[in-house]
Amino acid sequence: MTKGLFVQKGSKAGFFSASDTHKEPKVWGEEHWIVNKEYCGKKLLVKKNRRCSVHLHKEKDEVFYLQSGKVLLEIEHESYTMMPGDYAHIPPGTKHRFTGLEDSEIMEFSTEHREEDSFRHELSGHAEPERYARQSALLQNFSQQNILVIGDIMLDAYTEGSVERISPEAPVPVLSSCTRRFVPGGAGNVAANICALGGSVRVLSVCGGDSAAQQLRDLCAAHHIAVHFVTDQSRRTTVKERIVDTRARQQIVRIDTEDTQPICEEIERQLLALLSAQQTVSSSGAILLSDYAKGVLTPRLFEHIYTLAERHEIPVLVDPKPHGSDYLSHLKRAAIVTPNTSEAQQLAGAGVDTPFLGQVVSQQVSGSVLWTRGAKGVDVCRQGETRFHADSVACDVVDVSGAGDTVVSVSALCLAAGASIEDTADMANRAAGVVVGKHGTATLTPEELDAVL
Numbered sequence: 001m002t003k004g005l006f007v008q009k010g011s012k013a014g015f016f017s018a019s020d021t022h023k024e025p026k027v028w029g030e031e032h033w034i035v036n037k038e039y040c041g042k043k044l045l046v047k048k049n050r051r052c053s054v055h056l057h058k059e060k061d062e063v064f065y066l067q068s069g070k071v072l073l074e075i076e077h078e079s080y081t082m083m084p085g086d087y088a089h090i091p092p093g094t095k096h097r098f099t100g101l102e103d104s105e106i107m108e109f110s111t112e113h114r115e116e117d118s119f120r121h122e123l124s125g126h127a128e129p130e131r132y133a134r135q136s137a138l139l140q141n142f143s144q145q146n147i148l149v150i151g152d153i154m155l156d157a158y159t160e161g162s163v164e165r166i167s168p169e170a171p172v173p174v175l176s177s178c179t180r181r182f183v184p185g186g187a188g189n190v191a192a193n194i195c196a197l198g199g200s201v202r203v204l205s206v207c208g209g210d211s212a213a214q215q216l217r218d219l220c221a222a223h224h225i226a227v228h229f230v231t232d233q234s235r236r237t238t239v240k241e242r243i244v245d246t247r248a249r250q251q252i253v254r255i256d257t258e259d260t261q262p263i264c265e266e267i268e269r270q271l272l273a274l275l276s277a278q279q280t281v282s283s284s285g286a287i288l289l290s291d292y293a294k295g296v297l298t299p300r301l302f303e304h305i306y307t308l309a310e311r312h313e314i315p316v317l318v319d320p321k322p323h324g325s326d327y328l329s330h331l332k333r334a335a336i337v338t339p340n341t342s343e344a345q346q347l348a349g350a351g352v353d354t355p356f357l358g359q360v361v362s363q364q365v366s367g368s369v370l371w372t373r374g375a376k377g378v379d380v381c382r383q384g385e386t387r388f389h390a391d392s393v394a395c396d397v398v399d400v401s402g403a404g405d406t407v408v409s410v411s412a413l414c415l416a417a418g419a420s421i422e423d424t425a426d427m428a429n430r431a432a433g434v435v436v437g438k439h440g441t442a443t444l445t446p447e448e449l450d451a452v453l
Contacts, residue, residue, distance in 0.1 A: 027124040028052045028100070044098070044106040046071060048393075048452070049132070051099035054122040062090040062110040069104025073097075099127050102395070135427055135453045138417050139446055143198035145416040146283060147409075149191050150275075150305065151290030151297055151319075153205040153229075154238035154258075155212045155219075156185035156441045162247040173252060175243060183441050184219050185240060187290035189402050190319070191225045193409035196443035199416075202226040202284075204274055206263055206296050212237035230270045235259045238294050242440070249398070249439070262295045271296075272304055281308045285416030286315050288408060289334075293321040299330060306333040315415050319408040322346040328364050335367040335415065336424070338408045344371055359384050368421050370428065372407050374400070378429040380421055388422045393433035393452055402441040403432045410449075427453070 022033040028050035032043040046052070046069070054074070064073075065087040073080045073088055074097045081101070082088065090096050098106065126132040161178035184192050187205055194201040203220065207213035207229045216237065220227045238258040244251050263271070274280060281287065287309050291297045309316045315335035320327070320343055328347050331337050339347060344357040352360050358371035358381035369381040375397075380388035407428040414424035430452045434444045 026052070028098075041107075041109045043067075044104075044108060046098055046100040046104045046106060048100045048103050049127045051124065051127050052097055053120045053124045054095055054097045055118055055120045056095045057092055057117045058119070059092050059117050060110050060113060061092055062108060064088045064090065064098075065107040067105040067107055070101040071104045071106065072099040072101055074099070095121060097122070131423075131426075132453055135423055136450060138414055138419050138423060138427065139197075139450055139453070141417040142413045142446065145285045145413050146200040146202075147191075147194050147412050147416060148202050148204070148281065148284040148287045149187050149194070149290055150204045150287065150301075151187040151190075152238065152292035152294035153184065153188045153203060153207065153216060153227075154186040154240060154292070154294070155216050156183045156189070157239060157241040158182075158244055158440055159241065160244045160246045163245045163252075173245065175245065175252070182215055182219060184216060184223065184225070185402075185441055186238065186292045186294070186405075188216060188220060188225070189405045189441050189443075190288060190290045190409050191220070192223050193406050193443045194413060195223050195225055197410070197413060197446055197449065199413050200226075202228065202280075204228045204230075204271060204280075206230045206232050206235065206267055206271070208235045208237040208259075209233045210237050212239050212257075228274050230267050230274070232263065232267050234264075238292075244440075258294060260294050262298050268298055268300060271301060275304060275308060281314065282312045284314055286317060286412040288412045289316065289318045290405070290408070291319060291321045293323045297330075299326075302330040317408055317412050317415065319404055320347070328361075331365050333367075334365060336370050336408075336411055336421075337361070337365055337367065338370045338372060338404065338411060340372045340404055341374065344369075359386060370407070370411060370421075370425050372404060372429075372432065378407075378425050380425045382421075388425055390426045390429045393430050394436050395433070396437045398437050399439050399442070400436050403436050405441075406431050406435045406444065 024031040029045040029047045034041050034043060066082045066084055068084050071082050073082050076095050158181050159178055161175040163173040163175055165174050167174050187203055191201045191203045203225060209231050236257055236259050241255040242251050243253050289297060306316060317336045318331055318334045319338050320331060322343055344361055348357045348360040358369050358379045362369040362381035363384045371379045371381060375392050377391040379386050410428040410431045411424050414427055431444055431449050434448050434452060435442045
């Protein structure tokens with residue numbers, strides 16, 4: 001017989017049926033055996049940032065075909081990045097390992113598989129074990145953190161249905177089979193994100209004396225969010241209603257009901273009194289200011305919050321919405337400021353090239369600027385320099401609304417748990433990559449965040 005040629009004769013084992021595919025969970029993902037172990041045909045589902053063991057087979061001859069995703073293949077002392085359509089032949093006696101650069105699907109066919117033919121030199125696990133261990137410990141510590149959120153709370157309403165025809169009255173779509181749902185928005189969504197990740201949270205805000213305010217109270221109670229609302233009978237509770245065609249996954253229109261003028265002195269005085277109450281600030285691990293430019297965060301309130309926070313050595317984070325010529329002055333004492341690109345442009349002023357926005361803004365604040373750049377990931381800038389960058393991990397962007405809330409929520413939990421600014425930015429960026437894959441104002445669970453660490 002020609003050297004290297006292998007013919008298996010007389011096998012008694014058959015192929016698995018499609019409904020009887022054998023699945024084996026692995027640290028790095030899953031193996032799906034599509035034929036029996038004698039023939040050894042299988043599908044490997046490799047998770048992003050996970051890797052299989054460094055191993056070899058003395059007799060087994062293998063061919064791998066990358067169906068989807070992106071993997072790093074290490075063969076002996078060389079490395080190859082494999083893209084869909086690439087294949088590799090691994091002869092017997094060759095050390096090799098796959099690392100998922102993305103969630104990936106690999107097809108494998110080989111000669112006979114026997115466990116005693118497998119020799120493992122390094123076990124399976126995370127591609128960055130030290131980072132994962134550190135960030136996983138931070139995530140587990142989220143449940144010990146208490147965050148104080150102050151800012152603009154609102155009610156997010158969704159009217160969802162399907163569009164099947166155009167109205168005969170005007171060239172507009174007709175939405176039918178409608179359902180309505182409500183979720184906390186603005187500072188409420190920030191708080192919901194913190195609770196969903198296991199943290200404790202209190203919200204200080206202003207609302208109107210209307211039914212929307214009561215809905216917010218009920219929703220916050222359902223999310224285990226402690227609220228301290230100052231009621232202003234002269235204001236309307238902010239409501240953002242989105243009309244959505246669910247079949248087309250398209251938002252048709254948004255209707256905003258709101259008052260955006262700054263709160264009056266009496267309401268401001270009541271908020272200051274709540275802030276000064278015993279343990280409102282001192283029992284918090286971090287203070288998060290969620291500014292949606294709806295009038296709650298006044299210049300006097302900013303200064304009072306910073307003074308109290310500095311007295312108790314508590315970090316303050318600001319998710320900004322620039323308004324007014326002197327707005328940047330209200331950010332100078334923040335530990336972390338989290339602008340998106342549009343907000344960074346407003347803060348930096350005209351004439352600043354986009355790549356330098358974070359650096360310019362960071363020259364005006366004492367803390368760090370965590371600049372969220374959408375598909376370009378996140379930059380951490382401090383004292384005019386970019387100190388850290390993380391690429392976006394979002395795979396399927398469905399809806400970006402609320403992504404900034406997730407970033408600042410995770411940042412607050414990380415900071416309260418004692419994380420470095422690099423781990424803070426990296427974990428916040430990974431969390432945002434999860435929520436942009438969901439419809440509407442969304443949160444994520446500790447399990448979902450752990451899966452992308």
